[in-house]
Amino acid sequence: LSAAPAPTPAGSPAGRAGAEVSDGNSLPIGTRLAEFELTRTLGEGGFGIVYLAMDHSLQRKVALKEYMPSQLASRGAGTSVSVRAERYRDTFEAGLKSFINEARLLAQFDHPALVKVYRFWEANGTAYMVMPFYEGHTLKDTLKALPGPPDEAWLRGLLTPLSEALKVIHTEQCFHRDIAPDNIILLGGAHTRPLLLDFGAARRVISDMTQALTVILKPGYAPLEQYAEVPHMKQGPWTDIYALAAVVYFAITGRTPPASVGRMMSDTYVPLRQSAAGRYSDGFLSAIDQALSVRPEERPQSVAQLIAQLDLPAPAALPALPMDDTSDDDRTIIRPVRPAVTKFASPGSPIAAPHAAPSGVPSTQPAAERSTADSQSKPSRAPLFAGLGALTLVALGVAAYLALAPAPAKRNIAEPDVSPASVALPAPPPSAVAPQIAAPTIAPAQVSTIDPSTEFDRILAGQSPGFKVDVAAKKTRLRIGVDRLSFTVHSEQDGYYHVLALGPDGTLIQLMPNATLTQHRIKRGETLTLPGAAMPMEASAPAGTEQLLVVVSAMPRDLSALKIGSDSGLTELAVGSRAAALLADGASRNPAYLGRVVCPSNTTCTETYGAARLTFDIVP
Incomplete structure (x- = not known):
């Protein structure tokens, strides 16, 4: 089947009726x-x-x-x-x-x-x-491409212009409310000038009026007051301050802070002045820790106060930073929308010597884990299915927390014109990893590199007899930025489902379970529709073939040995020689991406499981 030619749009050049037309609602080229x-x-x-x-x-x-x-x-x-x-x-x-x-x-x-x-x-x-038309690279990509965390001088140079920009918008009682590493780009020939993107005001208004579960609240970056509308917990400058501090936390540790909603019940946050001591000044780390306080009134109440606490210098260009791969011929074009992640380095943009944090105290994440690629691997990307976050109400949990807390002092701060949607309360972390019993008989892979597609084949070949799993999708051709992922899982045994996504560029993401969707049980004979309304996932770039592997295991499984990063609650897993290096000290015959069983105490562990694979075509 072929589509009929599109009519010439009003105002478009004459003779352009045959101009290129994109899928979806975009106007023809030449309009x-x-x-x-x-x-x-x-x-x-x-x-x-x-x-x-x-x-x-x-x-x-x-x-x-x-x-x-x-x-x-x-x-x-x-x-x-x-x-x-x-x-x-x-x-x-x-x-x-x-x-x-x-x-x-x-x-x-x-x-x-x-x-x-x-x-x-x-x-x-x-x-x-x-x-x-801005050209540059996201801060997220920049940090992932570094061999280690940036030093304090570079972080201060980043914070100064961003803080001054926030002062400008806060003066007009305007708050960004979506600050994150992928909403900051670095401009200039050496990518040294930060630019803050994407206010997304229309998106928030529509989602608020329709209660549509499409507002993106990024776990780790969104403070508590963004999760529910509570009379005495307003949003204000302290809301953006929390997110900006979370960006610094990500730069130093390579991971997002614990989600603020989870912290209100059980705070697992480890202060930077402990975890990064010796690599940064105590005053700098203490100021970031305070800005990440769960309670809004415990944070700096204005950007001016934050600048004073950090003792930030006058605005200046950031020093250039080294990337792991400077041979790439591709260039990332950044514009005021969420861009697809591609390789970092660009032609004509030489990168200077490293500015890594001092190594006197071990980093909270090894430099090897911060690299986005090795010599045999493709670069990291954002998950092909962009998680839109759990967006069911947590009014009871937030209300319970606030009912026991005194109201903060009144402030002469105008209330934001839009209230963002609420999200689901994360469940407690899984139990500790228990001893394993004998695994199914699977031929071990004696290789120095690990190919995810091959490992998927091994997982499918080694599933337990009688542990049948079926997966299906009504729609397997998904348009980027338009269609959402939806599929069903049916299991003939009780168990725990795990979903891995292998993207066209070779990046491997654990979609489920995740920081939001921690309850991943499935009952015998049950058919589940995933991801479900709590965490809608929209197709995103790059285009190509996406493989989904669904494993239903009698016991939960732990793949943390292969974890190399996380974003928005989703875990990225190592591939290639990097995965082989991480598993070099293990003697398990299990396929690499089957993981280890996790069992409650006093429970006999079993490694029985079933698996199925589903393929999606992601198109522009």
Whole structure:
């Protein structure tokens, strides 16, 4: 089957009826919107579309963002946008208003660490904003590519412009509320100037009005007050301060802090002044620890107070940092949407000598574990299915915590115009790893490198007789930024399900269990639909074939020996020679990604399991 040719959009150049048309709601290449000609679709999400465009008035490339909430609206004739049904109109209009307000605010701000808006306007039933076309790399990618944690001077150089940018927006009673390493990019030839991205105001308004479970609250970066609307726990400057401190924590340790919702019940946070002592000054670590306090009133109450506690220097460019791989010919293009993760180094961008933290005290994570690739491995990426976070209500848990706590002192801070959605309370951590019994007879793989696809084959070949597992999906062709992952699992035995995702670039992610979805039991004869409403997962770049391996085991299994990182509650596992090195001291005949059984005390362990594989085609 082939699609009929798209009609020429109103205002597009003559003779461009056959212009390239992207899947989804994006406009055809060549469309003209005022003086801007669309030359490429950069990204299409659930709330907007970003295009690369040529500004024919000033003869420059720009990024043009169109308000397009795909759940509420559809593309009409030409360039027009219309609501899908009248019942969606109020929500659509509220999101449109928020989109315009965000553009208006950004247009007023003038700071090198904030996105600049050149122009915004309403037309065709929607709205647009035009911004610079930024080229650089996310802070997340930058940190992953380092051989070790950056030193204190570099972190201070990062914090200074970001803190000053937050002071600017906080002065207007505007709060970012989504600060994270993937929302900060480093610009310039040596990637030394930080830029804060993605306020996402329209997304929050729509999600608040529809109670749609699509707001992205990043576990570890979102403070407690973002999880529930409570009268005496307002959001304010301290909300962004928590997230900014969490970014520093990630830079130092290579992992996100414990989720704030879990910390309110059982705080497992280990202060940086203990875990990173000797590598950074005590005053610096203590200030970050305080900014990560669970209770808002215990954090610095303004960015100015944080700057004073950190004794930050005057704004200056960051020193260049070394990457593990400087031979890559690909370049990551960053724009004001969540970009796909690609290799870090770019041609023409030489990287200077390392600025690693002092090694007098062992790092909380070995340098080998912070590298994103070895000589035989492909680079790390974000999970192909981007976890949108657990978004069911935790009002009871938060209310119980707050009922026992005194109300903080009143502050003359304006309340944010939007309340983000709440999320599910993480369950307690799994029990300790118990001794193993004999594993199924599986031929050991005597190799110096571990290939996930081959290991998947071994897992499927070694499953226990009578432990049948079936997996199925109604839709196996998923569009990036549009379709969500959904599949069913049926087991003929009681057990615990584990789901691994092998992406087109060779990155291996443990999708389930995770920091949010800790309860992963399945009963005999039961059919589960996963991931479920608590943690929707949307297809994201890169395009290609994605393998899902589902293992149902009589006992929970632990793959922590292969863990090399985590983000948004999902665990990345080592592959290739790196995986082989991590398992070099083990003599288990089990396939590498089957893991070790985890049993409660006084329980006989068994390694019986069943498994099935499912393949998805991820397309633009």
